[in-house]
Amino acid sequence: MINQLSTETSKKIIYPDSDGQPMADNTKQFRWIVVIKENLELLFADNPDVFVAGDLLWYPVEGDNKIRTAPDAMVVFGRPKGDRGSYKQWEEDNIAPQVVFEILSPGNRLQEMARKFSFYNRYNVQEYYIYDPDDNELIGWVRLGEAQRPSGRSQNFLDVIEQMNGWISPQLQIRFQLTANSLEIYHPDGERFFTFVELAQLREKERQEKEQALARIEEETQRANEALTELERERQRSQALEAKLREMGINPE
Structure with a gap:
């Protein structure tokens, strides 16, 4: 009976899909969240x-919402x-999320x-x-x-990374690079994390370059065809001349 009541009580617990908080406080924070989340989606597509998820509520303990x-x-x-x-x-x-990212904003500070x-x-995030x-x-x-813990430390804690500039994530294999004005993140193949706008611009540039390359190929093909046509005309003129010479009793050779 106790187990049955416990199960019924557990079933009544509601785990809301929203905490009522906005995803971001400003456009800058939102842009960074989207860039990181979507590039991680691309990385593991x-x-x-x-x-991979962004701004998704994580409940680590059953029975406590x-x-x-x-x-x-x-x-x-x-x-x-999946959704x-x-x-x-x-x-x-x-399975707990292994890697998490947070973007600071005026309403999302140190506390x-x-x-x-x-x-x-506490809940076993790795990075x-x-x-x-x-x-x-x-x-x-x-x-x-x-094996990596400092001497005397017996528990498995999150330890601060001393040098973040150039750091490569053990789980994701992405590299973090701080420039004078911003953060750059690189895929394992060395390609930088791009925004949607940058990706669209790159695709448009690639499309234009492909069209230009095809146009050059078509021009070269046309010139080659014209040259072959001219050669064929020359061959026909030469054959006509040879035939005329033979009619006149002259060996063209």
């Missing part, structure tokens, strides 16, 4: 077992792609980031990155394996 957070972007290895209203970890083979760090540290686009600062933490 061919892998059906990597789930108060324990939750919504990373600006997160990556989960070992879970299939979700929220990420209920117990329905996902109990909130400290709370999220405690959450991510945690915070980028402040206003100050162009990037901070990261990585969960070290037992």
